[in-house]
Amino acid sequence: MKAPERYYDFQKDISGCGVFGVINTKRELIPGSMPIQAMCTMHDRGNGLGGGFAAYGIYPDHADKYAFHLMSETQDGLDKAEELIKQFFVIHESQPIPTKPTPVIKNPPIVWRFFLSPKQGTDRPMWRMNDEKDYVVNVIMHINKKTPAFVFSSGKNMGAFKGVGFPEDIAEFFRLDEYKAYIWTGHNRFPTNTPGWWGGAHPFTLLDWSIVHNGEISSYGINRRYLCEHDYECTLMTDTEVVAYELDMLVRKHGLSLRMASWVFAPPFWDEIDRMPEEQRKAFEAMRMVYGSALLNGPFAILVSDGNCLMGLNDRIKLRPLVIAERGANVFMSSEESSIRDVCRELDTVWAPKAGEPVIVKLEA
């Protein structure tokens, strides 16, 4: 077969996803305009098929309630989800997520938010043994599986906002310049293996966890089956979903620290383990055996938050870029230094973290 005429002149999108995050360790609020502008600088890392942000500290008046963000193609789907929510939660407030018509955002779903407290006791017998957070996770999995609506954010005093479009357009649609937060993450998507649809945009969240990801989780199949054995069901058709659920399982359920969870995601190579002192070697061998199915294979640069910290982590051979920078109480993590410089010209330090080693920045106590 002959190549098309002048094929070398074709316009081609050359991209990978882009991620940006910022945390103010003193909980001073950062306006949405900052992460939006940073994502604009990395416009060309995405292709308009997904953009999104997570923001912490945005609902101080409802800080003790679970803030559920739902999306549904139809009112009927949303109604079905609301029925379930009413059954399992006390609804304190129910309202559309504020949006504004944005010409480039075509056919958005209905987006709705609820502020909720759980109604344990009237639920299914098998859920009664669970603590409150397990209960909330169970209901989310139930809604996402049984109704046409999706819960895409469920933490306290935080929210995810995402959809199909460039991040700056999604930000305009959700009026994110009107929010202030002490931790922000942003994502610009260039979908490779899975459809660019509203639910599949980043961030992925569960309870207070949120994650944005540049790369591809090649181990998605194994991770997904492993999670399924632990009652986490993937419904959003994007590989990154497994990271949110694995974090919840490893850290909240199994009590691992974020540092240890990072070793599960990106463990040392066997030859490195072989060179460790015996006690350490045994610990890592055990960890790789117990959590082999939770290992994330493939290229990734991820930004994770639980509301108390911001963590950046690369795969162990650094197949995606990640840059960290500090300025005063602000710590930035991004795919490109230029996006950080665009929102903060002077930086105290800039460095690229080592592959597989997390950078964890906590809020001051």
Next chain:
Amino acid sequence: MLLDADNVYYRELNKQIRALVAKGETEFEIINVRGQRYIADGLDGDIKFLIRGVPGQDMAAFMRGPSIRVEGNAQDGVANTMDEGLVVVNGMAGDVVGYAMRGGKVLIRGDVGYRVGIHMKAYKEKFPVLVIGGKAGDFLGEYMAGGAIILLGMFSGKSGDVPICGRSLGTGMHGGVIYVRGEVPVEQLGPHLKTEPVDAEDMALIRANLELFCKEFGVDLESVLAEPFQRVKPFSHRPYGNLYVAC
């Protein structure tokens, strides 16, 4: 010619540069650069660029002749398949610097990322050289086929206990040479590779390139040469020659 890249989209900036080059402009100072991709890509001839800020991906890709000095850090893909010319980065650089570079010189003052200098190649008078003042990540010089990488480990932002280079140094290299100032931890070397002391011919090449490095960054040459250098060379011209041979 002074160009202000503040909030200028990369296509617009590169269009401006190309139009000016076509008119005969040979000296550029570009200020407020923040992430614009593809600067000076594929440009021919004797053109000078001074870039202030952080240039974006693939700066100097396919470049054939111009010289660029960056006052700031560079991102990923600097000098991708560069053919001739000089790139000087007075800061650090990201991943895949000098990928498949075919000629010219790249001097980075500080640290570089992962997969730097992979697939570098040489042919006849074309001999690419990459000098790194700081430390390097994994896979430095992987699949290298020609040219030279000089790694100093002196001007690094990393702490003292971080090795001068990452894992898999020179894995699969079948041409060219990597010079390292000081020692390389043996576990960081690619399979079957070993370090050996440099000879007089190596030192002549190292000295010539470090003279340029020291001049560009105002560093004392003798202090750089005070430590002995080691070299890593391929153990075979065709390391994978028998990979698919039945045996």
